[in-house]
């Protein structure tokens with residue numbers, strides 16, 4: 333269920349959010365200054381989402397607006413993408429977490445979309461690709477519970493089903509919050525301590541921070 337908070341509307345206006353461009357207040361001091369970044373990707377792991385269209389064709393897309401709470405994962409997705417279309421239609425996915433060494437595969441997927449024709453605002457920057465696994469030189473392997481395949485090369489893989497979709501109504505936003513429930517996990521043996529624990533010292537996710545790729549330090 334998506335709740336549209338009236339309290340927020342009362343405090344911040346009808347959109348429910350602060351409008352940064354209209355915010356003229358200043359909170360500057362010796363240590364901090366006001367900034368207005370063009371993007372707010374403050375650093376989250378890259379996830380490769382595999383999904384199927386209604387005819388059973390697989391798509392694979394990089395994304396990074398994801399976080400977990402218990403066995404639920406919340407995804408921020410553009411509604412113009414093939415992944416969103418597939419999740420709405422078939423409600424199953426796999427979340428595949430590349431490690432730091434896989435950034436070139438992720439960059440190989442970056443200019444691709446499974447949408448045909450390419451949406452007008454992506455024209456010139458993106459091209460349609462029907463087989464993104466092949467394009468990125470990645471291997472699709474069968475999942476155990478859901479139908480979309482896993483990405484063999486990713487050390488951490490999750491099978492999941494869509495629970496809720498909440499389309500963001502903020503002025504013209506082309507995005508949705510998709511809540512998924514993880515139903516099966518697979519981890520490469522070299523990153524686990526035991527069946528209940530991933531070894532955080534061994535697991536080196538690929539972090540996407542302000543549009544640059546990073547690993548974790550010691």
Ligand SMILES: Cc1cc2nc3c(=O)[nH]c(=O)nc-3n(C[C@H](O)[C@H](O)[C@H](O)COP(=O)(O)O)c2cc1C
Nearest residue numbers: 393394395396397409410413414415442444445446
């Ligand atoms: C590292 C990385 C992170 C991205 N994160 C997101 C994201 O969180 N949400 C999103 O909708 N798109 C994200 N994108 C953009 C999509 O991958 C892109 O729109 C792609 O064309 C979607 O493919 P599809 O249309 O086949 O689903 C990201 C791209 C890259 C390379």
